[in-house]
Amino acid sequence: MDFDLSEEQRLLKDSVDRLMADRYDFESRQRYAKEPEGWSRALWSAYAELGLLALPFDEAHGGFGGGPVETMTIMEAFGRSLALEPYLATVILGGGLLHHGGSEEQKSTYLPQVASGDLRLAFAHTERQSRYDLFDVGTTAQPDGGSFILNGKKNVVLHGDSADKILVTARVAGSRRDRDGIGLFLVDANAPGVSRRGYPTQDGQRAAEVTLESVRVDAGNVIGNPEGALPVVEKVADIAIAALAAEAIGAMDEMLKLTVDYLKTRKQFNATIGSFQVLQHRSSEMFIAVEQGRSMAMFAAMMAQEQNPEERRKAISAAKVQIGRSGRFVGQQAVQLHGGVGMTMEYKVGHLFKRVTMIDTLFGDADHHLSKLAETGGLIAA
Amino acid sequence: MDLRFTDEELAFRDEVREFFRTALPDSIRRKMIEGHHPSKDDLVTWSRILNAKGWAVPHWPVEWGGTGWSPVKQYIFRDELQQAPAPEPLAFGVSMVGPVIYTFGNEDQKRRFLPRIANLDDWWCQGFSEPGAGSDLASLKTTAKREGDHYIVNGQKTWTTLAQHADWIFCLVRTDSAVKKQEGISFLLIDMKTPGITVRPIQTIDGGHEVNEVFLDDVRVPVENLVGQENKGWDYAKFLLGNERVGIARIGISKARLKRVRELASLERIGDVPLIDIPRFREKLAAVEVELKALEMTQLRVVAAESRREKGKPDPASSILKIKGSEIQQATTELLMEVVGPFAMPYQPEEEGRNEPTDGPDWASTAAPTYFNWRKISIYGGSNEIQKNIIAKAILGF
Numbered sequence: 001m002d003f004d005l006s007e008e009q010r011l012l013k014d015s016v017d018r019l020m021a022d023r024y025d026f027e028s029r030q031r032y033a034k035e036p037e038g039w040s041r042a043l044w045s046a047y048a049e050l051g052l053l054a055l056p057f058d059e060a061h062g063g064f065g066g067g068p069v070e071t072m073t074i075m076e077a078f079g080r081s082l083a084l085e086p087y088l089a090t091v092i093l094g095g096g097l098l099h100h101g102g103s104e105e106q107k108s109t110y111l112p113q114v115a116s117g118d119l120r121l122a123f124a125h126t127e128r129q130s131r132y133d134l135f136d137v138g139t140t141a142q143p144d145g146g147s148f149i150l151n152g153k154k155n156v157v158l159h160g161d162s163a164d165k166i167l168v169t170a171r172v173a174g175s176r177r178d179r180d181g182i183g184l185f186l187v188d189a190n191a192p193g194v195s196r197r198g199y200p201t202q203d204g205q206r207a208a209e210v211t212l213e214s215v216r217v218d219a220g221n222v223i224g225n226p227e228g229a230l231p232v233v234e235k236v237a238d239i240a241i242a243a244l245a246a247e248a249i250g251a252m253d254e255m256l257k258l259t260v261d262y263l264k265t266r267k268q269f270n271a272t273i274g275s276f277q278v279l280q281h282r283s284s285e286m287f288i289a290v291e292q293g294r295s296m297a298m299f300a301a302m303m304a305q306e307q308n309p310e311e312r313r314k315a316i317s318a319a320k321v322q323i324g325r326s327g328r329f330v331g332q333q334a335v336q337l338h339g340g341v342g343m344t345m346e347y348k349v350g351h352l353f354k355r356v357t358m359i360d361t362l363f364g365d366a367d368h369h370l371s372k373l374a375e376t377g378g379l380i381a382a
Numbered sequence: 383m384d385l386r387f388t389d390e391e392l393a394f395r396d397e398v399r400e401f402f403r404t405a406l407p408d409s410i411r412r413k414m415i416e417g418h419h420p421s422k423d424d425l426v427t428w429s430r431i432l433n434a435k436g437w438a439v440p441h442w443p444v445e446w447g448g449t450g451w452s453p454v455k456q457y458i459f460r461d462e463l464q465q466a467p468a469p470e471p472l473a474f475g476v477s478m479v480g481p482v483i484y485t486f487g488n489e490d491q492k493r494r495f496l497p498r499i500a501n502l503d504d505w506w507c508q509g510f511s512e513p514g515a516g517s518d519l520a521s522l523k524t525t526a527k528r529e530g531d532h533y534i535v536n537g538q539k540t541w542t543t544l545a546q547h548a549d550w551i552f553c554l555v556r557t558d559s560a561v562k563k564q565e566g567i568s569f570l571l572i573d574m575k576t577p578g579i580t581v582r583p584i585q586t587i588d589g590g591h592e593v594n595e596v597f598l599d600d601v602r603v604p605v606e607n608l609v610g611q612e613n614k615g616w617d618y619a620k621f622l623l624g625n626e627r628v629g630i631a632r633i634g635i636s637k638a639r640l641k642r643v644r645e646l647a648s649l650e651r652i653g654d655v656p657l658i659d660i661p662r663f664r665e666k667l668a669a670v671e672v673e674l675k676a677l678e679m680t681q682l683r684v685v686a687a688e689s690r691r692e693k694g695k696p697d698p699a700s701s702i703l704k705i706k707g708s709e710i711q712q713a714t715t716e717l718l719m720e721v722v723g724p725f726a727m728p729y730q731p732e733e734e735g736r737n738e739p740t741d742g743p744d745w746a747s748t749a750a751p752t753y754f755n756w757r758k759i760s761i762y763g764g765s766n767e768i769q770k771n772i773i774a775k776a777i778l779g780f
Binding site: 001002003005006263264274275277283291292293295296298299302321322371373375379380381382 | 383384386388454637641645658664665669672673674676678679680683687702706767770773777778780
């Protein structure tokens with residue numbers, strides 16, 4: 001049992017924190033959001049230089065062999081600064097699917113390009129009807145010789161508009177809600193038949209609606225077993241949840257800090273409002289919610305590498321429940337305690353609130369995961 | 383960072399688990415599972431079994447019977463003990479006055495009291511709260527006036543848990559009323575057989591008798607029973623209360639309770655459907671389990687940081703353990719109330735009528751008393767509101 005970062009992890013944390021402190025204050029962030037792709041190319045290059053884009057991959061593929069703890073460290077810093085770059089889409093989701101599901105050839109072709117910052121990926125999975133069920137896939141992949149022909153529509157594809165390649169789930173066999181029969185395909189974002197409609201998301205990031213009309217994917221771009229991709233998708237979704245949990249903690253911690261600072265400076269009734277006990281207690285409750293969330297973000301990081309998928313899923317669900325609940329409480333109270341200022345676009349706290357709110361909707365909200373956890377027997381056996 | 387237990391820690395867990403499985407008398411285990419209070423004899427029996435094994439006071443210095451275990455092993459031991467479920471050794475002795483004596487007491491006091499605390503030869507109770515000194519403990523009014531080689535103690539203590547069994551009471555008393563209220567308090571050890579002490583029971587809403595009022599009228603206490611220095615008692619009290627909060631999350635107890643809830647909820651049926659399969663119920667249960675898992679990780683973070691912290695300086699984060707730990711314990715009692723449903727109603731006092739069968743399943747009879755009794759958890763040991771003050775001041779810097 002050891003909660004300390006290793007020497008290497010500490011160096012990583014220091015360098016990421018320094019980069020974000022130097023180049024990602026809130027004003028810069030708002031400026032980056034106005035760049036053509038909705039994020040900063042310059043920062044993307046800086047992440048590549050620091051090795052952040054290579055972090056989770058094997059050394060053979062240009063990576064550093066980092067695990068969930070390293071990812072947690074980075075994501076927490078990104079959460080604090082409200083980073084806009086497609087790190088989750090490219091490195092955690094796209095890169096993760098290739099890393100955990102791809103062939104040796106696919107990995108050695110694409111992962112070094114991800115690591116160098118030259119290739120951006122996205123994961124097209126959610127559909128109009130699927131909500132949070134990862135197995136609910138209606139997009140079809142029709143075998144055609146050695147190739148597959150994809151047809152369907154994917155929604156809320158994170159950073160799908162700026163991706164070079166998109167990992168698409170499609171059904172090769174079975175009916176829409178079968179666990180078996182789902183394939184994973186690497187599709188060129190500009191391939192014939194792919195159309196993308198990019199748009200801003202509530203939290204200032206970007207996403208796209210992706211339509212696939214008779215898109216041909218050759219055999220070399222099928223990732224893993226064409227009828228058995230679900231376990232890899234579930235695993236990478238769990239790793240992504242652990243990463244998002246850390247990002248949410250960074251954002252929550254920042255909201256708490258901003259709120260406490262504000263309460264110590266804002267004066268009403270001839271006193272700093274932080275001298276009022278009702279506001280002190282609310283801040284203490286926010287602190288508890290952040291720390292309980294942090295504990296579960298750590299638990300998620302530990303369990304994301306658990307070999308038994310059922311244990312992994314339960315633990316990740318539990319973490320997502322806690323993060324969702326803590327995030328909602330801390331976010332709402334941060335805005336409330338700031339008063340009118342918290343409601344304005346020009347102040348950071350509202351943006352942090354929006355980000356944690358949107359994180360709850362990614363890969364299953366608190367209610368979804370609570371009901372899944374309850375259905376599978378909870379955390380404590382009778 | 384590696385949040386898993388090491389192989390050595392896992393082997394240790396198995397060892398203590400096996401010990402609790404074989405050494406805890408079945409009759410006591412039964413009472414604990416069913417939510418009855420262990421009797422004085424039960425606690426004495428169990429404490430002596432632990433002491434014979436050398437495990438009665440693991441957290442004490444090795445020379446006074448401690449085990450020298452790491453903080454993580456201490457945590458594992460306590461967690462397994464609570465999950466057994468076994469009674470916890472009497473906290474007033476082993477967790478409260480014991481550490482004060484070995485930290486601030488003189489050699490005579492250590493030799494005289496510590497071995498008897500470890501073996502539960504002496505039953506200790508706590509004389510802190512007074513009718514006018516609850517959350518504002520430092521405003522206490524019980525006085526001790528020096529007369530030759532004695533203090534003459536006068537005043538009233540209250541909420542004195544299990545004073546009806548006690549051989550000794552440790553008291554905060556005022557030895558100087560001319561100074562700031564925190565600076566005139568001393569820490570005295572008082573023999574309950576001394577003339578002038580009267581114990582009067584207070585019945586709590588569950589019908590039980592745990593707490594008492596203790597009246598002290600011209601009680602003569604030898605000066606050698608003063609711990610540390612006169613007028614420094616507030617420092618010792620803060621030390622004691624900080625220690626109290628560390629174990630207060632009682633995560634193992636909540637685990638055992640949730641296990642019990644799950645067991646009973648799979649036996650109870652609504653029509654043909656076991657209660658545990660009703661989504662609304664099982665989601666409520668899962669939600670408490672999530673909170674408990676988060677608290678367990680928080681507890682482990684506090685434990686892991688303990689070895690680096692200055693001795694005797696409690697982590698202010700332990701206030702989280704008190705607040706969430708009490709909320710979760712209370713939530714488990716609400717869940718059990720839901721499981722027993724209409725059979726929460728019959729009232730069967732613990733002392734009388736034990737041979738008369740209860741109306742309904744016999745495991746239902748403790749659900750409501752425990753629910754009512756456990757409302758105390760968010761009140762004692764510094765109420766949850768006081769804990770929020772501590773977080774606001776010590777951590778957030780208000």
